[in-house]
Amino acid sequence: MNLRQLLLAVGEPLLNPGAGSLDVPVRGVAILDPDDELAACPDELVLVIGARGREAVRYVRVAARAGASAVAVKGKPDALRATAEDAGIALLTVRPDVRWDHLQTLVREVLDSAAVESDAEKGDLFSLAQTVAVLTGGSVSIEDAGNRVLAYSRSDDDIDELRRLSILGWEGPEQYLALLREWGVFGRLRAGEDVVLVEERPELGIRRRLAVGIRAGAQHLGAIWVQEGKQPFAGQAERALLGAARMAAVHLLRRRGSPLRSHDDLVTGLLEGKVSADLVAGQLGLDPTAPAIVLAVAPREIEHDQSEHELHRLEIGNVVSVHATSYRRGALVGTIGSRVYAVLPEVPQQQAEPALKALAEHVVEVLGRAGVRAQAGIGSPVPTLGEVVASRSEADRVLATMARTPGRDMATIADLRAEVFLGETLALLEANPDLRDPAVAVLLAHDEENGTELVPSLLAYLDALGDVRAAAAELHVHQNTLRHRIRRATAVSGLALEDPRERLACHLQLLLVCRR
Structure with missing residues (x-):
C-alpha cells in the first residue's frame, strides 16, 4: 500500500499531507518517543509522540535515517516542511485531539487488511465507505452491531459534532446514541432493509442523515450512516446505500471467518x-x-x-x-x-x-x-x-x-x-495471411506506386452495395470518376466482382487493410 491509499483509508480528520510524495510505499507503523532509540524501520510510517512543531525537527531526520517513508507529527507543519523535503521523507500532520494509540491501531489495521486481501478483493470497508461517499454525496461511516465505528470515508471540514466524536472515539457518543434509540432509529435499522432518514437537529448539532441496517438473513450485523454535507444527497443515494449494505454484510461475515x-x-x-x-x-x-x-x-x-x-x-x-x-x-x-x-x-x-x-x-x-x-x-x-x-x-x-x-x-x-462478427472475422484474416487473395495486394501496390486511390474507391463501392451514386457522394467525386476507378481496379487486379463469393472476400480484405 502506498501513502496515498493509506490517506484515502484514514484521511481527515485524523491525518493530512504536509510535504513530500504520496506515492511512497508504507509497509508498517512505528512509534518514536523522544526518550527512545528508533530501530531501522524501512518503508514505515513513524508517529512522533512527545514533540511538536520545531521540537520535532530532529526526530523527522532520525526517522528518515532509519529508512521510514513517512512521518506524522502534531502541531503546525510549516517549521517541518523544509526539513522533511531535505531528508526525503513524506510529512503528515495529526490533529491535536487525536490519541496516538488510536491512530496507531487504525493505521496497523488498514495495513494488515491490505496485506491479507487477495488481488480479487474489491477492497476493505474503508474503500467501500469512500465509494459510498462518492455515490451519495455525503460523509459515510460503517458501524458494527455494537455501534463501534469500523470504517469511514474521507470528509471535508463540513462535518457535525456527532461524526467528529464518533470517528475520534471509534464509537458513537452515548448521549447521541440514547437520542437515536429514543427516536426509534435503531429499531427501524434492525427491523429490515429500509433506508432510514434522520432529520437535521440544529439545536443538537446533528446534520441530516441516511442510515441502513447491515443484515445477513435475520441477523443484524451493523449499520451504514451517511451525513449530508454542504450539498443535498445525490438522487440515487438510497439505492446506493442499499447495495452498500449488502456488500458490507459480506465483509463483516468474512471478518468472522465465514466460508x-x-x-x-x-x-x-x-x-x-x-x-x-x-x-x-x-x-x-x-x-x-x-x-x-x-x-x-x-x-x-x-x-x-x-x-x-x-x-x-x-x-x-x-x-x-x-x-x-x-x-x-x-x-x-x-x-x-x-x-x-x-x-x-x-x-x-x-x-x-x-x-x-x-x-x-x-x-x-x-x-x-x-x-x-x-x-x-x-x-x-x-x-x-x-x-x-x-x-x-x-x-x-x-x-x-x-x-x-x-x-x-x-x-x-x-x-x-x-x-x-466483423471484428473477429478480420482478426482471423489478419492472423492467416495465406487466406488472402493476392489480387488485393496488387491493388495496394498500384496505389502506392502511382498515387492512385483504387483501394478506397473500391471499398466505398462495395460498402454501398454497388450503388455508384451513394459511393461517389461518400468519396466526393463524380459518378463517372468512380466508374472509371472501379473498371481500372478490376483491370489491374484481375478481381471478378461479378462473383458474390469473390466480392465478399475482397470486401473483407479491403476492410482489414483500411482498418489498420
Missing part, C-alpha cells in the same frame, strides 16, 4: 468455467437453474502507473458491486485482470436489456465523475447459472469492439453483434 471468504474465487471460477455452478449456488445461496446475465466493466485506458491502475480497478470494483447488489440481492461480482464482472441472476428476459442498459450507463457515469473513464459491455441472458461463461464471453467481445470505436462507452451484444 464466504472464498467468495471471489468462486465467482471468478464460475466466470472462467472452472468451478461448478452447483457449488457456487450452494455456497452463496443461489438457484443454479435460474437465468442469469453478465455485465463487464473495464477502464477505457490502462494506467501505466501500477498504483494508479490498482486504485482505478478498486474504484470500478466497488462501484459495480454497490450498484449490482442494489439491483439484484444475489448479484455476484468478480475481477479478472483489469475487468470487473457482475453476474446478475434471475433477471426476467423481457426486462434484461433496458434495465441493464440503465444500470450500466449509471455505473459508467458515476465512474466518470470519479475520474475513471470506463466502458461497460452486456452479454445475452443465459438459461442457467452454469452457462454464464457464454454471457461473459459476449460481454468481453462487446468491450473489445468498443475499444476500437471511440465515443461509445456502453453497449449490449445485440447492439454490436455485426461489429463483433
Whole structure:
C-alpha cells in the first residue's frame, strides 16, 4: 500500500499531507518517543509522540535515517516542511485531539487488511465507505452491531459534532446514541432493509442523515450512516446505500471467518468455467437453474502507473458491486485482470436489456465523475447459472469492439453483434495471411506506386452495395470518376466482382487493410 491509499483509508480528520510524495510505499507503523532509540524501520510510517512543531525537527531526520517513508507529527507543519523535503521523507500532520494509540491501531489495521486481501478483493470497508461517499454525496461511516465505528470515508471540514466524536472515539457518543434509540432509529435499522432518514437537529448539532441496517438473513450485523454535507444527497443515494449494505454484510461475515471468504474465487471460477455452478449456488445461496446475465466493466485506458491502475480497478470494483447488489440481492461480482464482472441472476428476459442498459450507463457515469473513464459491455441472458461463461464471453467481445470505436462507452451484444462478427472475422484474416487473395495486394501496390486511390474507391463501392451514386457522394467525386476507378481496379487486379463469393472476400480484405 502506498501513502496515498493509506490517506484515502484514514484521511481527515485524523491525518493530512504536509510535504513530500504520496506515492511512497508504507509497509508498517512505528512509534518514536523522544526518550527512545528508533530501530531501522524501512518503508514505515513513524508517529512522533512527545514533540511538536520545531521540537520535532530532529526526530523527522532520525526517522528518515532509519529508512521510514513517512512521518506524522502534531502541531503546525510549516517549521517541518523544509526539513522533511531535505531528508526525503513524506510529512503528515495529526490533529491535536487525536490519541496516538488510536491512530496507531487504525493505521496497523488498514495495513494488515491490505496485506491479507487477495488481488480479487474489491477492497476493505474503508474503500467501500469512500465509494459510498462518492455515490451519495455525503460523509459515510460503517458501524458494527455494537455501534463501534469500523470504517469511514474521507470528509471535508463540513462535518457535525456527532461524526467528529464518533470517528475520534471509534464509537458513537452515548448521549447521541440514547437520542437515536429514543427516536426509534435503531429499531427501524434492525427491523429490515429500509433506508432510514434522520432529520437535521440544529439545536443538537446533528446534520441530516441516511442510515441502513447491515443484515445477513435475520441477523443484524451493523449499520451504514451517511451525513449530508454542504450539498443535498445525490438522487440515487438510497439505492446506493442499499447495495452498500449488502456488500458490507459480506465483509463483516468474512471478518468472522465465514466460508464466504472464498467468495471471489468462486465467482471468478464460475466466470472462467472452472468451478461448478452447483457449488457456487450452494455456497452463496443461489438457484443454479435460474437465468442469469453478465455485465463487464473495464477502464477505457490502462494506467501505466501500477498504483494508479490498482486504485482505478478498486474504484470500478466497488462501484459495480454497490450498484449490482442494489439491483439484484444475489448479484455476484468478480475481477479478472483489469475487468470487473457482475453476474446478475434471475433477471426476467423481457426486462434484461433496458434495465441493464440503465444500470450500466449509471455505473459508467458515476465512474466518470470519479475520474475513471470506463466502458461497460452486456452479454445475452443465459438459461442457467452454469452457462454464464457464454454471457461473459459476449460481454468481453462487446468491450473489445468498443475499444476500437471511440465515443461509445456502453453497449449490449445485440447492439454490436455485426461489429463483433466483423471484428473477429478480420482478426482471423489478419492472423492467416495465406487466406488472402493476392489480387488485393496488387491493388495496394498500384496505389502506392502511382498515387492512385483504387483501394478506397473500391471499398466505398462495395460498402454501398454497388450503388455508384451513394459511393461517389461518400468519396466526393463524380459518378463517372468512380466508374472509371472501379473498371481500372478490376483491370489491374484481375478481381471478378461479378462473383458474390469473390466480392465478399475482397470486401473483407479491403476492410482489414483500411482498418489498420
